Amino acid sequence: MERLIKSGEGWRIGWNPHTSEFQGLVGTDDWAIELTAAEIDDFCRLLAKLADTMKQLTAELMDEEKIACEAESDLLWMEVEGYPHEYSLRFILNSGRCAEGKWPAPAIPGLLQAAGMLKVF
Known part of the structure; x- marks a missing residue:
């Protein structure tokens, strides 16, 4: 598998199996951070879990009701809000580099789709 970077309006995500330490990448048009294989795996897994939770809550909330949900692993903390x-997405890297990032609501559908297919290619 070759190096892969997918991007859309307001988001970027990448996978490069040929590097020794940081195989993953997440970011926006303005910033990016490299992630280890374990961190990018957790990022994709927690993002899918949060998106699924938000989908399940659709029927239970009023149209104008906002909500925040968070998910965490040993490596990172993530929150969706809206x-x-x-909804927007925010994450904090708990280990080593201690980075933080955020994506606005319009970027989430593309990021979510690309994260789900990141290692399929």
Whole structure:
């Protein structure tokens, strides 16, 4: 598998199996951080879990009700905030480099789709 970087409006995600320490990458048009294989795996897994939680909450919330949900692993903490159909995403890297990043709501559908297919290619 070759190096892969997918990007869309307001988001970037990448995978490069040929590097020794940082195989993953997440970011926006303005910033990016490299992640280890374990960190990018957790990022993709927690993002999918949070998106699934938001989808399940759609029926339980009023249209104008905002919500925040968080998920965490040993390596990172993530939070989605907004409406079940439109929410922002924030993450904090708990280990080593201690980085933090955020994506606005319009970037999430593309990021979510690309994260789900990152290692499929």
